[in-house]
Amino acid sequence: MKKVLGLALGILTAIGGFVDIGDLVTNGVVGSRFGFGLAWSTLLGVVGICLFANMSGRVAAVSGRATFELIRERLGARVGLLNLVASFLINLMTLTAEIGGVALALMLASSVNYLLWVPVAALALWLVIWRVKFTVLENVTGLLGLCLIVFAVALFLLGPDWGEVVKQAVSPHLSQTESPATYWYYAVALFGAAMTPYEVFFFSSGAVEEKWSLKDLSQSRMNVLVGFPLGGLLSLAIAGCAAVFLMPKGIEVSSLSQLVLPVAAAGGKLAVAFVLVGLFAATFGAGLETTLSSGYTLAQFFGWSWGKFRSPARAARFHVSMMICLLVGIAVLMTGIDPVMVTEMSVVFSAAALPLTYFPILVVANDPDYMGQYVNSRLVNIAGQIFLVIVVAASLAAIPLMIITGAGK
Amino acid sequence: MSARNESSIHEHRPLIFDATLTLLDRQVLDRNDEPVCTVDDLELSGDLHDGVEFPVGGPRPRITAILAGPVLVTRVFGGRPPRHLWERIDWGDVERVGVMVKLRLAAEALNVGWTESWLRERIITRIPGGRHESE
Amino acid sequence: MAGSWTRWLVAAAAVVLLTPVAACASTAGFYDQLSTAAGEVASASGSAAEAIDLTAHGRLTSAVRDSAIADADQQSSTAAGTLDQLQANTTDRQASRRTTIDAVHRAQRSLQLADDAAANHDDQTLARLAPTLREQAKQLTDLQDEWASR
Numbered sequence: 295m296k297k298v299l300g301l302a303l304g305i306l307t308a309i310g311g312f313v314d315i316g317d318l319v320t321n322g323v324v325g326s327r328f329g330f331g332l333a334w335s336t337l338l339g340v341v342g343i344c345l346f347a348n349m350s351g352r353v354a355a356v357s358g359r360a361t362f363e364l365i366r367e368r369l370g371a372r373v374g375l376l377n378l379v380a381s382f383l384i385n386l387m388t389l390t391a392e393i394g395g396v397a398l399a400l401m402l403a404s405s406v407n408y409l410l411w412v413p414v415a416a417l418a419l420w421l422v423i424w425r426v427k428f429t430v431l432e433n434v435t436g437l438l439g440l441c442l443i444v445f446a447v448a449l450f451l452l453g454p455d456w457g458e459v460v461k462q463a464v465s466p467h468l469s470q471t472e473s474p475a476t477y478w479y480y481a482v483a484l485f486g487a488a489m490t491p492y493e494v495f496f497f498s499s500g501a502v503e504e505k506w507s508l509k510d511l512s513q514s515r516m517n518v519l520v521g522f523p524l525g526g527l528l529s530l531a532i533a534g535c536a537a538v539f540l541m542p543k544g545i546e547v548s549s550l551s552q553l554v555l556p557v558a559a560a561g562g563k564l565a566v567a568f569v570l571v572g573l574f575a576a577t578f579g580a581g582l583e584t585t586l587s588s589g590y591t592l593a594q595f596f597g598w599s600w601g602k603f604r605s606p607a608r609a610a611r612f613h614v615s616m617m618i619c620l621l622v623g624i625a626v627l628m629t630g631i632d633p634v635m636v637t638e639m640s641v642v643f644s645a646a647a648l649p650l651t652y653f654p655i656l657v658v659a660n661d662p663d664y665m666g667q668y669v670n671s672r673l674v675n676i677a678g679q680i681f682l683v684i685v686v687a688a689s690l691a692a693i694p695l696m697i698i699t700g701a702g703k
Numbered sequence: 704m705s706a707r708n709e710s711s712i713h714e715h716r717p718l719i720f721d722a723t724l725t726l727l728d729r730q731v732l733d734r735n736d737e738p739v740c741t742v743d744d745l746e747l748s749g750d751l752h753d754g755v756e757f758p759v760g761g762p763r764p765r766i767t768a769i770l771a772g773p774v775l776v777t778r779v780f781g782g783r784p785p786r787h788l789w790e791r792i793d794w795g796d797v798e799r800v801g802v803m804v805k806l807r808l809a810a811e812a813l814n815v816g817w818t819e820s821w822l823r824e825r826i827i828t829r830i831p832g833g834r835h836e837s838e
Numbered sequence: 839m840a841g842s843w844t845r846w847l848v849a850a851a852a853v854v855l856l857t858p859v860a861a862c863a864s865t866a867g868f869y870d871q872l873s874t875a876a877g878e879v880a881s882a883s884g885s886a887a888e889a890i891d892l893t894a895h896g897r898l899t900s901a902v903r904d905s906a907i908a909d910a911d912q913q914s915s916t917a918a919g920t921l922d923q924l925q926a927n928t929t930d931r932q933a934s935r936r937t938t939i940d941a942v943h944r945a946q947r948s949l950q951l952a953d954d955a956a957a958n959h960d961d962q963t964l965a966r967l968a969p970t971l972r973e974q975a976k977q978l979t980d981l982q983d984e985w986a987s988r
Binding site for chain 3: 401402403404405470471540543544545546548549550551552554555558559562563566570
């Protein structure tokens with residue numbers, strides 16, 4: 295049991311990265327419109343994030359510092375600021391969306407109006423960040439978020455033709471109503487969602503919170519190798535359920551409620567209960583991750599004291615900035631804006647900003663001043679550089695594709 | 704935290720280092736290993752001599768202080784901010800220079816720690832649970 | 839000198855790159871928008887019908903069903919609103935377009951009725967509406983495929 299709990303950081307990071315409110319709906323959209331034809335994009339993203347998160351974890355364990363601090367130190371104020379602006383704005387958008395996501399999940403379970411849940415959700419997030427220990431936070435949300443495995447169970451129960459599934463995944467076929475531009479738009483969006491920068495910043499800051507050191511290097515690797523592929527699996531399962539159940543009925547996912555339909559058909563009210571718990575835990579976990587990430591990136595850039603391992607009195611600026619972010623989130627949501635739309639835009643922007651984050655990580659992980667003998671191996675560097683090319687391609691394509699397809703219409 | 708890692712990683716310490724690379728933008732820690740600020744600039748000793756601050760053949764400049772302050776805009780876009788925006792940390796108060804810069808003083812004794820102290824007094828301690836470690 | 843050349847070059851490149859994009863966006867014609875709207879409302883009707891059926895069979899909670907119907911109602915009225923705006927901008931009275939637009943409006947009205955019924959916890963009305971919603975979804979899907987194949 296302790297070994298499983300030791301993987302909680304990786305699992306929580308993956309949950310916030312792969313099945314936050316935006317990804318939940320995007321995976322549903324992709325499954326209901328393209329079947330299994332975009333599975334490769336999620337898989338590619340999983341490999342990429344595993345590679346870079348492992349680097350960050352190693353950097354945190356060896357140097358005792360989080361990635362963002364090192365980006366500022368190694369590459370200077372300009373690069374650091376560019377990174378900060380990009381990451382922080384995207385974090386703020388995602389954070390807003392997650393508060394909305396928690397409110398949506400609570401509405402699905404209760405029939406109480408969504409806007410009433412928004413301040414409750416934000417307050418709950420703040421309380422947990424204020425008082426709950428980091429390890430408890432990650433264990434509880436990580437484990438509860440695993441309830442989303444019910445999507446994988448539902449997929450099996452729905453009994454798809456697996457040969458057909460593999461065929462669709464390997465040679466995608468576009469229906470008449472879809473254009474290639476939309477297909478590639480969603481490919482970039484899925485890849486960007488899998489490799490969202492805040493995952494890396496959260497993972498490395500979490501590693502510092504847990505005080506990982508040299509002897510925890512293998513634990514860091516296990517966290518990455520278990521957590522992120524699990525997140526990818528959940529993504530694929532959600533898309534798969536939509537593909538098998540909704541696509542033949544011509545239903546395209548556009549809201550959270552539609553995601554529940556395949557699970558209800560496959561497993562009845564019991565499965566629905568698991569889904570609702572899982573949806574709440576995933577959006578809540580993602581909310582925690584994005585709020586903490588906002589605090590981490592600001593504090594690490596400006597050199598403030600940070601961390602939940604310190605009492606709030608010893609990390610005042612860190613906590614106050616997170617409070618302000620949550621208040622901004624509430625304010626934006628109370629205007630009635632659709633949280634899913636906010637997050638879909640933030641996914642595209644984060645895809646556009648990917649090289650800003652991943653190039654510095656590659657540089658820092660190769661720096662012998664911080665890493666000593668634990669710098670990247672040749673193999674990791676080659677893989678990292680290949681991914682940088684892919685990342686740059688995705689980032690260049692992201693915004694033009696968004697304009698051309700009208701954000702996926 | 705990092706001191707332990709440093710001694711196991713670095714076989715030797717270079718005696719000459721590049722101030723821009725090794726000092727600028729580095730984390731500054733106080734006596735209790737709490738982060739205080741970042742090194743935004745360095746104050747060097749020297750007098751203006753015929754308009755040239757460090758004439759060739761004259762006395763070599765020495766670092767007299769670490770400077771920190773709300774000067775992000777000039778760091779990124781260039782230019783020189785006025786003196787009063789800078790907070791000085793005397794070089795004599797620096798205990799160690801490694802991956803991070805460690806001071807001999809506590810954060811409260813420094814001007815640059817003012818925002819943190821103010822937020823702590825006015826906001827954090829007013830909210831229940833602010834002083835305690837998380838549980 | 840080099841500075842001003844660079845600026846002109848960048849401006850020219852921007853114009854060259856953005857013109858086809860802008861052109862695409864503005865000629866996303868009536869056909870496409872009609873097809874999209876039909877698809878969206880078909881999807882909304884379909885999911886509402888599905889949610890009602892699953893709840894009637896005891897597989898779904900009424901809270902999720904009500905949310906699904908509310909989402910479907912909102913989606914269909916947004917799509918219908920977009921279509922109305924489009925219509926106002928064209929003078930075309932082509933019969934085939936009329937059929938689709940009328941179908942969209944009929945489906946939207948059904949979804950409104952369903953949303954009201956869900957708010958009143960009126961399971962019987964919902965059960966009656968479900969087959970209508972399915973039929974309308976099917977009709978709209980067929981219309982969408984017709985438009986897409988033109």
